[in-house]
Structures are given as structure tokens and as C-alpha cells.
Amino acid sequence: MNKWKKAVLSGTLAAGMVMMPLAIYQxxxxxxxxxxxxxxxxxxxxxxxxxxxxxxxxxxxxxxxxxxxxxxxxxxxxxxxxxxxxxxxxxxxxxxxxxxKEAEDVSLEINEITGKKFEPHVFGYSPNTPDEGVTSEVVYAGLGTASDFAGKDVTGKIVLIQRGELTFADKAANAAAAGAKAVLIYNNTAGTLKSSIPSSGNYVPTLGLTQEEGVALKTLLDEGQAVTATVKVIGAGIVxxxxxxxxxxxxxxxxxxxxxxxxxxxxxxxxxxxxxxxxxxxxxxxxxxxxxxxxxxxxxxxxxxxxxxxxxxxxxxxxxxxxxxxxxxxxxxxxxxxxxxxxxxxxxxxxxxxxxxxxxxxxxxxxxxxxxxxxxxxxxxxxxxxxxxxxxxxxxxxxxxxxxxxxxxxxxxxxxxxxxxxxxxxxxxxxxxxxxxxxxxxxxxxxxxxxxxxxxxxxxxxxxx
Ligand SMILES: [Zn+2]
Incomplete structure (x- = not known):
């Protein structure tokens, strides 16, 4: 159980409720x-x-x-x-x-990496990309804190962020606020990264990568290479x-x-x-x-x-x-x-x-x-x-x-x-x-x-x- 709404809270017994014969059942x-x-x-x-x-x-x-x-x-x-x-x-x-409803079509293509298939997971409540996807330069933004984005131009770009320290929601919100078009968050431990962002708020398509996938991208960026990616999230949404x-x-x-x-x-x-x-x-x-x-x-x-x-x-x-x-x-x-x-x-x-x-x-x-x-x-x-x-x-x-x-x-x-x-x-x-x-x-x-x-x-x- 994690997201039920707090409904009608009356909390008290209704007046006139017939209780008397029941209290004695022992x-x-x-x-x-x-x-x-x-x-x-x-x-x-x-x-x-x-x-x-x-x-x-x-x-x-x-x-x-x-x-x-x-x-x-x-x-x-x-x-x-x-x-x-x-x-x-x-x-x-x-x-x-x-x-x-989960996305029907999810993909991540990296122009500079051809021999490897990326298998991203779309975060729950992520918005869709346009049908043709989002194609842009990938920019590394550390842990995705506000200071990681300070002075960095990520407008229209795809942001790569490492898991840790902040919530996924905060990382994704910071990236969206900085003008990113999509967010890739990679794991800081073994295994796939599956989670959710909030169902409302200002977010862009947000995907989770394995640690190995994220490190592969970061290594290219660290080497000074420009990396261009195409992200597709199609068919997701609230139904x-x-x-x-x-x-x-x-x-x-x-x-x-x-x-x-x-x-x-x-x-x-x-x-x-x-x-x-x-x-x-x-x-x-x-x-x-x-x-x-x-x-x-x-x-x-x-x-x-x-x-x-x-x-x-x-x-x-x-x-x-x-x-x-x-x-x-x-x-x-x-x-x-x-x-x-x-x-x-x-x-x-x-x-x-x-x-x-x-x-x-x-x-x-x-x-x-x-x-x-x-x-x-x-x-x-x-x-x-x-x-x-x-x-x-x-x-x-x-x-x-x-x-x-x-x-x-x-x-x-x-x-x-x-x-x-x-x-x-x-x-x-x-x-x-x-x-x-x-x-x-x-x-x-x-x-x-x-x-x-x-x-x-x-x-x-x-x-x-
Ligand atoms: Zn049950």
C-alpha cells in the first residue's frame, strides 16, 4: 500500500448507533x-x-x-x-x-555507440516524447542537484544523472527546470533502475539505466567526445x-x-x-x-x-x-x-x-x-x-x-x-x-x-x- 487517498475521516461513532447488545459478547x-x-x-x-x-x-x-x-x-x-x-x-x-499506463515503445539509441543495446526503463508517470523521439546532445549533470545545473546550459539537451543523494523526483525536476528535454538516471549499484516520478508537476521524459550503461556514456563524455542520443517514450500516460x-x-x-x-x-x-x-x-x-x-x-x-x-x-x-x-x-x-x-x-x-x-x-x-x-x-x-x-x-x-x-x-x-x-x-x-x-x-x-x-x-x- 502506498498511495491511497485519505478519504472521509469521521472517526467517531455515529449518534444513535445501536451498540448495546454487542458490547457484551465475550x-x-x-x-x-x-x-x-x-x-x-x-x-x-x-x-x-x-x-x-x-x-x-x-x-x-x-x-x-x-x-x-x-x-x-x-x-x-x-x-x-x-x-x-x-x-x-x-x-x-x-x-x-x-x-x-506503461509505455508501449521505449528506446535509447546512442549515435556514438553502435554495438550495444541499451535497455532503459521508463520511470512511472514519465511523460511521453514526441513520436519521433527526442534527439539531442547528452550532457552529464552529476547527481542532478541544483548546483550541478548552475552555470550549465542543458536547454533542449538530454541530461545524464547518477543515482544517489537526491530523490529521483528532485533530480528529474531540477533537470526539467534547467530546460532539459529528457533525463537519463543511471544506477549506482548492480541491476536495473525502475522507479517513479510524481504524477503531477513539471517533468520531462525520464528513464532509468543500469550502472554499466550510465558509466559507458559518462566515459565517452569524460574523454571529451560529443554524444548524441535519441530517446523514445511512446504510449505512456494516465488512463x-x-x-x-x-x-x-x-x-x-x-x-x-x-x-x-x-x-x-x-x-x-x-x-x-x-x-x-x-x-x-x-x-x-x-x-x-x-x-x-x-x-x-x-x-x-x-x-x-x-x-x-x-x-x-x-x-x-x-x-x-x-x-x-x-x-x-x-x-x-x-x-x-x-x-x-x-x-x-x-x-x-x-x-x-x-x-x-x-x-x-x-x-x-x-x-x-x-x-x-x-x-x-x-x-x-x-x-x-x-x-x-x-x-x-x-x-x-x-x-x-x-x-x-x-x-x-x-x-x-x-x-x-x-x-x-x-x-x-x-x-x-x-x-x-x-x-x-x-x-x-x-x-x-x-x-x-x-x-x-x-x-x-x-x-x-x-x-x-
Ligand atoms: Zn491483500
Whole structure:
């Protein structure tokens, strides 16, 4: 997560929110057998093979599901079909976002060097060159500081700059301000140089070179030779794309409607280049299985099962969804259970993350469900997944996951062979029991008295989800 917008921050609980029956959901101290019986009815229905089947379909059948792609939409359609097959009302909610499209045609030709092929990387958000490219003299400008440009005429020229000391953005901005037509930044270590410049501001086409490529150019310049280059960046730019949330609603029983709304959410997109088996086909699989089981139960609470698009670009789907809730709906919203990365064999123990590191109705419910159907759960403080927009809207929310996170996180190796049916089954047990505890028609009062354990100091503060 790195560039989500800070959206609506209400931060406080909406007035009139019906919280009273929820605060008492804790570990049972009496009536244990009866309590377990109510859970058993739900938990015994969980079918790990069904969850695995969804993960297979999403991560192998569809594969990479980057936001705004056809594959992401196919995933949304698959999920919608599943929800419909459980008899739920389904709405596919589109939303638009802007993203940077990489260049289709990139090249760097050096007139004085013929036997060598340069393989530059265009910096993210770099502007294009004209179609014929930019042809000009190459001028060396050290680290690209303001003083490197002082007294140097680079107007209309291509500037060669070494990596280091300043940010890429500052180097590129200094070169553009000095009148350069294009910027070549070369690495100061082995490997290709791939990065971004800001999406707005005064910039010219900016490319990254390897250290070896940059040194080859600098050597010619040091020898006093004039060097002329042609740089082409064609087809890059900001484009508008569409992603989708899938929302399936289970209404409360007509005669037993508390007016409350609960959310069960998980994102269905993946990062580009990864099939996203654990992140987050696993969360979608668990979400679907809980929807399948609870769809046939009578509840006194409306449950909205949602899968979000474009989470990986900065929680875009969940921010969009939350922005569509009316004040009245937000006030009736009593909790949001989010799943993110709940399936890797290589991840640690089950954990509940809240944005502020504090307990809330969702973690209290999760804690007591954990005690009943699995084991005591730990807590941590992390936002950066789809529970965050709900939290910011004043809706109590938590992300359920496993920590420490798997090493294949956001890699092409986040594949189906790393998936643990057991981890997904345990997650489905805990959350279905927790959700049912709040939503079931015959919600008991005052039989949950023992406080949930205190939040542990979160060891995973900076975990990206
Ligand atoms: Zn994720």
C-alpha cells in the first residue's frame, strides 16, 4: 500500500448507533454447552473443499486479477454467480480510477555507440516524447542537484544523472527546470533502475539505466567526445479504468429485524504479476463459504457480503463502497469483518488487526468465537486493508489474517500449492461463529461476561496487506 487517498475521516461513532447488545459478547462463563451448540450448527457446515475450489478458480482458472483488468471483472462475475447461487441479492458496483499506463515503445539509441543495446526503463508517470523521439546532445549533470545545473546550459539537451543523494523526483525536476528535454538516471549499484516520478508537476521524459550503461556514456563524455542520443517514450500516460465491488445482501428476518447491518468483506483483486492465491483468493473463498452457510439461516441482522476491487491500489473499492453508504446506513452498521491473506501454509498464527490497535465489537466477537471454536487469537494494529475505510467512517472493523505474513506475499509465487485448507477452514469457523453470534435471530443477552484478552503490542506494525 502506498498511495491511497485519505478519504472521509469521521472517526467517531455515529449518534444513535445501536451498540448495546454487542458490547457484551465475550467469552462464555455459563451455558457453554448451549453456546457451543449454536456454533456447531454453523461450523459443522463449513466445507474446506468448497473454499479451496474458489481459491483454485480465482488463482488458477483466472489467475492474476490486477485492478481494472478483464481478469478482475471475470473474478467479480464468478463471485457474483456464487452469491446468487446461495439465493442472495447481488449488486455489481462499478467505480472508476486513474492509473499510469506503461509505455508501449521505449528506446535509447546512442549515435556514438553502435554495438550495444541499451535497455532503459521508463520511470512511472514519465511523460511521453514526441513520436519521433527526442534527439539531442547528452550532457552529464552529476547527481542532478541544483548546483550541478548552475552555470550549465542543458536547454533542449538530454541530461545524464547518477543515482544517489537526491530523490529521483528532485533530480528529474531540477533537470526539467534547467530546460532539459529528457533525463537519463543511471544506477549506482548492480541491476536495473525502475522507479517513479510524481504524477503531477513539471517533468520531462525520464528513464532509468543500469550502472554499466550510465558509466559507458559518462566515459565517452569524460574523454571529451560529443554524444548524441535519441530517446523514445511512446504510449505512456494516465488512463481511466473501471473496477468493481460485488455486494451480496442477506436481509434480516422480517419479524425479527434489529435494523443493524454487518459486513463481511475481502478484496478480490491481486497485484500485477501475482496469481494472488493467498492474497486474496483465500479471503474471497472464506467469504463465499460463510455466505453460503449463513444464507440459509434466519438472522435478525442484515449481512452484506462484499468483495472489493482495486484494494491493492490503495483500498479504492472499499473507500468507494463506504462513500456510497448513507448516514442512516452508516449509523445502523455495527461491525465489519475483513479477510486478507488467510490461506498460506507459510504464514503464522491467526490474528485480528484493528486500525487503532484497540479492541472493538468485531475483535471481541472474534475473540470469543476463537475461544469457542478454535483457540485464543492475538491482536495487532494494522490498517491498510479494507477494514480501514469502515473504521474511518466510524464503523467498528477488524482484519482477520495470519502473522507473520507469508514470504510469497505479492510475489508470482503466491500460488495454489502454498494454500492450506486447514488455515482457511479455521478462519471460516471463527468468523462464521462470530458473525452468527451477532446476527442470529435468538441472540442471547448477558451470558458473555469475561473480558477478551488485552491487545498485545503489535509486532507487525508495518505489515502491508
Ligand atoms: Zn491483500
Amino acid at each position: 467469552t462464555p462463563i455459563k451455558g457453554q454447552a448451549a453456546t457451543q451448540a449454536f456454533d456447531n450448527k454453523i461450523v459443522k457446515k463449513i466445507d474446506a473443499e468448497k473454499i479451496y475450489g474458489h481459491v483454485f478458480e480465482l488463482s488458477v482458472g483466472i489467475g492474476e486479477r490486477a485492478a481494472g483488468t478483464d481478469a478482475e471483472k471475470r473474478a467479480a462475475d464468478y463471485i457474483a454467480d456464487q452469491y446468487r447461487s446461495y439465493g442472495l441479492d447481488v449488486d455489481i458496483q462499478p467505480f472508476k480510477f486513474q492509473t499510469y 481511466t479504468k473501471t473496477s468493481h465491488n460485488v455486494i451480496a445482501t442477506k436481509k434480516a428476518h422480517t419479524n425479527h429485524d434489529t435494523g443493524q447491518i454487518l459486513y463481511v468483506g475481502s478484496h478480490h483483486d491481486s497485484v500485477p504479476g501475482s496469481p494472488g492465491a493467498s492474497d486474496n483468493a483465500s479471503g474471497v473463498g472464506v467469504n463465499l463459504e460463510i455466505a453460503r452457510i449463513l444464507s440459509s439461516q434466519q438472522t435478525d441482522t442484515e449481512i452484506r457480503f462484499i468483495t472489493f476491487g482495486a484494494e491493492e491500489l490503495g483500498l479504492l473499492g472499499s473507500y468507494h463502497y463506504v462513500s456510497t453508504l448513507t448516514a442512516e446506513e452508516a449509523a445502523r452498521s455495527v461491525g465489519m469483518f475483513n479477510f486478507d491473506m488467510v490461506g498460506s501454509k507459510n504464514a503464522g498464527d491467526m490474528i485480528m488487526f484493528t486500525v487503532d490497535g484497540k479492541r472493538n465489537v468485531v475483535t471481541n466477537t472474534g475473540a470469543s468465537a476463537g475461544m469457542r471454536v478454535f483457540k485464543p487469537l492475538t491482536y495487532g494494529k494494522v490498517g491498510r486493508s479494507d477494514h480501514q475505510p469502515f473504521h474511518e467512517r466510524g464503523i467498528q472493523a477488524a482484519a482477520f489474517s495470519y502473522a507473520p505474513l507469508e514470504p510469497e506475499y505479492h510475489q508470482p509465487t503466491d500460488t495454489i500449492d502454498k494454500i492450506s485448507k486447514e488455515k482457511m477452514e479455521n478462519m471460516a469457523k471463527v468468523v462464521s461463529a462470530g458473525v452468527y453470534q451477532i446476527a442470529r435471530k435468538d441472540t442471547p443477552a448477558l451470558e458473555w461476561a469475561k473480558p477478551a484478552p488485552k491487545p498485545v503490542e503489535p509486532p507487525f506494525e508495518n505489515r502491508p496487506l
